[in-house]
Amino acid sequence: MKEVKSTISRDLCYHCGEQCEESIIMLDDKPFCCAGCKTAYQILDKSGLCNYYDLESHPGINLKSTKSRARFDYLEDQEVIERISDFQNNQQLSVTLYIPNIHCTSCVWLLENLQKLDDGVLQSTVNFMRHELSLLVDIEKTSLRNVVEQLTTIGYEPEIRLDKLDAKTSKSHQNRSLWLKLGVAGFAFGNIMLFSFPDYLDFSSGGMGTHFQVFFGALNIILAVPVLVYSSSDYLKSAFAALSQRGVNLDVPISIGIVALFSRSVYEIVTGVGTGYMDSFTGLIFFLLIGKLIQQKTFNRLSFDRDYRSYLPIAVNSVDASGAEKSISLDKLKPGIEIRLRNQELVPCDSILLSEKAFVDYSFITGESDPQEVNQGDHVYAGARLTGTSATLRTEEEVENSYLTKLWNHEAFTNNDKELKLTSFADRISPYFTVSVLGISALAGMYWLSAAGMEMALSVFTAVLIIACPCALALSTPFTLGSALNVLSLNGLFVKNHLLLENLSKATSIVFDKTGTLTNKQDKNVQYIGEKLSEEQKILILSACQQSIHPVSRKIVEHLVDDIEHTFRPDSFYEVSGKGIFAAFEGNLICIGSRQFLSEQTNLSISDIPVSEFDGTTAHLAINGEYLGTFSFKAGLRDGIGNLLQSLKSSFKTFLISGDNESQREEFAGLFGMDESLLFNNSPEEKLEFINNLQKDNQKVVMVGDGLNDAGALKQSDFGIALSDDISSFSPACDAILEGDSLQDLNKFIRFSQACMKIIIASFVLSLLYNTIGLSFAISGHLSPLVAAILMPLSSVSVMVFTFLTTRYTANKLGLAIWK
């Protein structure tokens, strides 16, 4: 069973595939990079789950970085369990967990075989696209905490966040009913087409014909009734709702067409004057529902509606007077409670630091990932992430009243009508359309009333209503935009709702956040200016900097670590926080820090050290009392930003809005041109207000941001784009998620969306052309069922083909990828 593959690499971790750099742990002739990976392997091996390694090579999740395990004490709390589970009784518990680490076939296999690891798990099902694991747990045999801790040990830590509280995973699947309606319509369409075929061949003239006509006619009505009352119910209901509010949407003319088609057909079949249009009727509904299905297709693995609760944990550890820790759920957290946080945990609400010193980073909020130092008594804002040693804090505000979370009380978040206001072009023209259709049918009816009597007049009247049914019109928007959304997602832009694309196409102003959006988060350029360093000197500098957790030291380590294999422990080392570090190695003295620090530590006078012309962060280097050079750090711009801004400036107003200080004003002034389009030191609320003011000047604003501090601006803007280097990781609430590397194509995306609006209008013209041809048949009184049966599907299909081909063609011309 356990076939050891011959291709086990000597230095790649058998579990996670990582290069085993530091030390290799061997077990069963297999190398592991860390104890975590080895443990995960042992657990799987013991339970006979080693298929995991056969399905994909090195499927495991690297466990090196998870040194301090997240704590799941709160999963013992009966109330918490109740509020996060989907269902619970005395024996069983069903819960849906979000597991970001699910990434391959092996993951699915392992997680669906979870009962091998824990026999209390009765059922486990993975939804790969949603990264969700649905569990049914026997709570007499195991506890939710046990299962979650087991998952964490093997590398699949579930993300249990504050928004999970009371958010029952909805088990009602609205998509299911659409599938069923489509099934019924397709079933009726196919069968009625077969039954109608003899009619088209004029089979009815024979002696047997009348029998067949009655039989087929009856069958057609029986098959068409469920299509009317079930499949088309959404259109009828929506039209009725619109009319009762004295509005007209596109569903009104569609419903008029549906009702006219059905009643005319029933009338013809019952009275025996004709064979009816049941095939056209069911076909129409079938095509409309396909359009609806495309419209509903969303990127359900992405979350567009996240607020701060998706980031905060569900509970924290509070410390009572005796020093004992107890988990407390966040919604019960009051000001004045002492809490203890560990490495990588988030500060849930504005607090004051009680420990002597701590490092936090605000990457969730600003996108800036460098840790900052805070001292005892300092304020720490909600959303800060603790790095390094654990710390004790005293809460100052409730979670929802904290500096950051207050943003969500702003009206931009409370009135959620941005999407409700979205209407398609088709909806907007439908009142005119409906009036003209009714006008034409009435006129034609009146003409025939005077020319050939009542029966002919009614026949022409209904024929016009039938043929003018804007089926192709209704399809052109979902098909064009659905196709556009597919093209955009291939190129890295994932749009939440297809109607939002119109907002993008109307953009007049584009506002960028700076940190993490224009600048690249990970890759800070470290530049060294000065005398060339020898290999030996580099090793010493690296060894010294490794002793410090100050961000500047970490950057130097990252800069140097690539070409150096081993480092030493310094004989002595000390650090003056915020100033510099000093290390001694067998006679070599390394000193790195500010000018003042260097002059204090060495014999150098402050004038020996050149003032850097660079206005960002710098660190000066001296070895053995001799000044050698300066490290300077600046956030690198993402690739292609210069070209992007150049191309955008000609047609849009561009702005930069940042929460940071003005140190990079010069650099961006060159990119943005005008100085007044650069705004620094803006709070999240000010960003939101800025967008609001632009909109008051009748600007359509596209906002590009990445941090939680942009959330308000993203929400307020007409099209908010959240930039993310890993699309399945966190991003603030937005209208679209953009992959970091695709930012340079933003101009193409906007031009493509504009082209799509033109395609919609072109496909309208196309479908109106069909309507005109049909109308000429209808008005002249020649609309036979055969003409209707050909014309109606033909118009729908040609609109589908036309929109599909033109969107791909346009995308290709703009240089966007159109295939995977």
Add this chain to the structure above:
Amino acid sequence: MEVIFMLIGFSLLVAIIFLVLFFWAVRSGQFDDQYTPSMRVLFDDKKSEQQQTTNNKNRDEECHH
């Protein structure tokens, strides 16, 4: 030609059976997740002895004989 009435009755019956099956498939959630099942196909049959789902129990027993 009367046989056509019967034939159509049968063909409709078969079609209705398929429609009912489709309803069952949708209701049982087969259309909810259209991606993960394609990955489950890759789980090897010979390893079915490791899977404890009721569907595979019979096959497991055959393997053991």
